[in-house]
Amino acid sequence: MDEFSNKAINEHDKAMENIRNKLALLPDLPGCYLMKNTDGKIIYVGKAKVLKNRVRSYFTGSHDGKTQRLVADIRDFEYIVTGSNIEALILECNLIKTHQPRYNVLLKDDKTFPYIKITNETHPRLEVTRRVLKDKAKYFGPYPNAYAAQQTKKLLDRMYPLRKCGVMPKEVCLYYHMGQCLAPCEKEVQQSEYDRITHEITSFLSGGHEEIKKELQRKMEEAAEELYFERAKELRDQIMNIDAIMEKQKITTADARDRDVLGFAVDKGWMCVQILYMRQGKMVQRHASAFPFYGEAYSDFMTFVTQYYSDNPALPQEILLPETAKEAESTPESKLEADGADVLDAAGAAASLQEWLGIKVLVPQRGMKRQMVGMAIENAKVSLDEKFRLIERDEERTFKAASNLGQSIGIEHLHRIEAFDNSNIQGTNPVSAMVVFIDGKPDKKEYRKYKVRSVQGPDDYGTMREVIRRRYERVLKENLEMPDLIVVDGGKGQISAAVDVLENELGLFIPVCGLVKDVKHRTAQLMVGDPAEPVNLPRDSQEFYLLQRIQDEVHRFAITFHREQRGKSMVVSKLDSIPGIGEKRRKLLLKHFGSLKKIKEASIDDFRPLSIGDKLAKQIIAALQDEES
Numbered sequence: 001m002d003e004f005s006n007k008a009i010n011e012h013d014k015a016m017e018n019i020r021n022k023l024a025l026l027p028d029l030p031g032c033y034l035m036k037n038t039d040g041k042i043i044y045v046g047k048a049k050v051l052k053n054r055v056r057s058y059f060t061g062s063h064d065g066k067t068q069r070l071v072a073d074i075r076d077f078e079y080i081v082t083g084s085n086i087e088a089l090i091l092e093c094n095l096i097k098t099h100q101p102r103y104n105v106l107l108k109d110d111k112t113f114p115y116i117k118i119t120n121e122t123h124p125r126l127e128v129t130r131r132v133l134k135d136k137a138k139y140f141g142p143y144p145n146a147y148a149a150q151q152t153k154k155l156l157d158r159m160y161p162l163r164k165c166g167v168m169p170k171e172v173c174l175y176y177h178m179g180q181c182l183a184p185c186e187k188e189v190q191q192s193e194y195d196r197i198t199h200e201i202t203s204f205l206s207g208g209h210e211e212i213k214k215e216l217q218r219k220m221e222e223a224a225e226e227l228y229f230e231r232a233k234e235l236r237d238q239i240m241n242i243d244a245i246m247e248k249q250k251i252t253t254a255d256a257r258d259r260d261v262l263g264f265a266v267d268k269g270w271m272c273v274q275i276l277y278m279r280q281g282k283m284v285q286r287h288a289s290a291f292p293f294y295g296e297a298y299s300d301f302m303t304f305v306t307q308y309y310s311d312n313p314a315l316p317q318e319i320l321l322p323e324t325a326k327e328a329e330s331t332p333e334s335k336l337e338a339d340g341a342d343v344l345d346a347a348g349a350a351a352s353l354q355e356w357l358g359i360k361v362l363v364p365q366r367g368m369k370r371q372m373v374g375m376a377i378e379n380a381k382v383s384l385d386e387k388f389r390l391i392e393r394d395e396e397r398t399f400k401a402a403s404n405l406g407q408s409i410g411i412e413h414l415h416r417i418e419a420f421d422n423s424n425i426q427g428t429n430p431v432s433a434m435v436v437f438i439d440g441k442p443d444k445k446e447y448r449k450y451k452v453r454s455v456q457g458p459d460d461y462g463t464m465r466e467v468i469r470r471r472y473e474r475v476l477k478e479n480l481e482m483p484d485l486i487v488v489d490g491g492k493g494q495i496s497a498a499v500d501v502l503e504n505e506l507g508l509f510i511p512v513c514g515l516v517k518d519v520k521h522r523t524a525q526l527m528v529g530d531p532a533e534p535v536n537l538p539r540d541s542q543e544f545y546l547l548q549r550i551q552d553e554v555h556r557f558a559i560t561f562h563r564e565q566r567g568k569s570m571v572v573s574k575l576d577s578i579p580g581i582g583e584k585r586r587k588l589l590l591k592h593f594g595s596l597k598k599i600k601e602a603s604i605d606d607f608r609p610l611s612i613g614d615k616l617a618k619q620i621i622a623a624l625q626d627e628e629s
Contacts, residue, residue, distance in 0.1 A: 030085050031091075032079065032080045032088055032092050033079040034078050036078070042101050043070070043102045044102070045092055047088040047092040047299070048088065049085050051079050089306060096303075114129070115132060115139045116149055116156075118140075119137050123184040124194060128150055140202075159238055160197050162182070169185050257278075257318055258317045259316050259318040259320060260278070260319050261320045262305065263375070263380050264301045264377065265381040265384050266297050268555075268556050270292055271291060271297065271304075272381075272383045272384040274287070274380035275376070276375065277316075278316075289304070290383065298349070302349045305321075309353075316359070318362065319362070320372060320373050350362060398441055398542075399439050399440055402546060405547070410511075411484055415438065416482075417436070417437040417484065418435075419437070419486075419551070419554040420432060420471075420486070422464065422558065430463055431450060431452060432463055432466075432558065433448070433450065434447065434450070434471060435550070436483075437550055442553055450467050450470060464497045465498075468501045469505065482508075487514070487554075489554065491514050495514045495532045511529075512529075512530070513527060585612070588610055592609070607620070
């Protein structure tokens with residue numbers, strides 16, 4: 001090992017020792033913690049009701065792959081104690097805005113939301129904007145996308161004769177002759193007229209479009225009676241346009257309140273937050289945001305919510321939040337983390353948000369409001385599912401994506417792809433996994449798992465070399481089908497390690513490519529060859545979606561296998577620590593009871609069929625119950 005490698009290891013060991021010492025001094029108080037990398041740069045900011053529990057949880061227990069990357073980058077941390085949970089919530093939001101930490105920024109959309117604005121001018125105008133300023137203008141939104149905002153503005157421009165020009169012209173324009181402008185460039189317009197128009201637009205944008213429709217209907221009938229058929233047709237078209245814009249309304253409540261309904265879902269290290277916008281009791285829009293998350297699911301959901309309302313100050317009268325996600329709590333990693341993690345409770349989070357925003361925030365337990373939150377959660381699940389199944393919808397497009405990918409990297413017939421990913425947490429239970437895609441579709445019966453034998457600690461290159469060697473020695477020995485392409489998770493180093501084993505040890509010349517992630521840990525670039533060179537693929541192409549899916553699938557398979565192994569090793573260590581329990585009795589206990597949980601819940605009598613005396617049975621039960629507490 002060279003001098004540079006030794007120095008890096010020593011620096012890492014010193015940093016870890018410093019972290020262990022600081023963990024022992026953490027207080028039982030609320031506050032914010034700031035994780036730093038080797039350069040001292042803040043890479044993650046979090047909040048906690050109990051700093052000691054939450055910060056320690058990062059360095060113990062099992063995490064998913066994305067949290068592993070965060071933890072792997074941490075070389076130091078600091079914390080700020082606050083007087084309450086609400087103070088921690090506000091401080092976290094301010095710290096994230098100030099430092100823009102790499103891993104927190106991933107909890108935000110990479111875009112701002114569009115609003116419709118009535119300008120605060122002598123002669124006001126309607127605008128679509130993504131910037132909410134303190135300029136005394138009126139803002140309405142946010143809208144889920146620019147198209148929805150532009151279509152709504154287009155309708156309002158036809159209905160209400162506010163000026164359309166950015167700079168006042170010297171003479172009247174076409175809009176005046178079309179009846180869509182009051183022509184303040186030539187005529188004096190009373191403030192009362194502007195107040196009336198602004199009031200009607202405000203009513204419309206706040207959900208009162210039914211009243212506007214009734215008024216337009218009355219005017220249309222009057223115009224028809226007076227034989228102004230062109231005017232009547234124009235009013236009819238406006239009514240139809242209102243119906244078209246509002247046709248997505250699915251839910252109506254009797255209280256006519258403005259509320260945002262939020263729900264979320266998690267899968268494969270990603271979170272999707274769904275917001276249903278209800279105005280005057282009617283659901284008028286919805287918006288989904290998907291992003292990778294790193295900590296505890298509900299805590300990261302609330303981080304997204306606080307950032308969202310910090311950036312989007314047009315508040316409703318009421319916000320509805322989901323309960324702590326049951327599907328997140330039931331995952332293996334959340335069970336393992338729960339011992340030390342400061343997991344947010346929904347009621348406490350709602351109370352903190354309500355105090356901060358000054359509006360009503362609820363976690364509904366029953367009735368229509370609970371159903372609305374359920375609808376938001378279900379929509380979030382659907383949106384997340386669509387993300388991972390996009391490429392599966394069309395078999396022909398899937399096959400073509402594989403073919404085009406082959407042509408992009410110089411492979412005439414790309415039929416079989418074998419992809420590898422490694423998984424370990426701080427060097428424990430290192431494993432690797434391989435998935436196989438045939439003509440762009442996963443072939444799960446061909447998947448393989450590998451327990452790493454020769455590598456100690458987090459050595460990604462060493463792990464890659466061992467697994468590639470074991471896989472293709474077997475392919476040669478058993479005369480199995482060779483892949484047309486090998487995909488590794490990583491860049492030049494991982495590619496070089498795989499190519500070295502294939503060519504110099506096994507005499508195989510199979511194309512190897514690597515998938516490199518960007519700062520948001522999403523598939524960003526395809527690297528091919530040794531030395532590796534980038535291959536430019538459009539981010540919206542089917543070929544790129546195929547690569548994303550391969551990387552997601554092999555990562556999911558590796559993480560699942562790693563959790564299985566870690567869970568088994570935890571069971572083994574807990575039973576082995578009990579005097580009188582050797583390997584034979586451990587296997588007998590697990591076979592008879594089925595799980596560690598059932599052993600712990602058993603009575604003394606339940607052990608007698610296994611020829612285990614009452615004294616040892618008491619010791620087993622007591623040891624497992626002590627382990628839990």
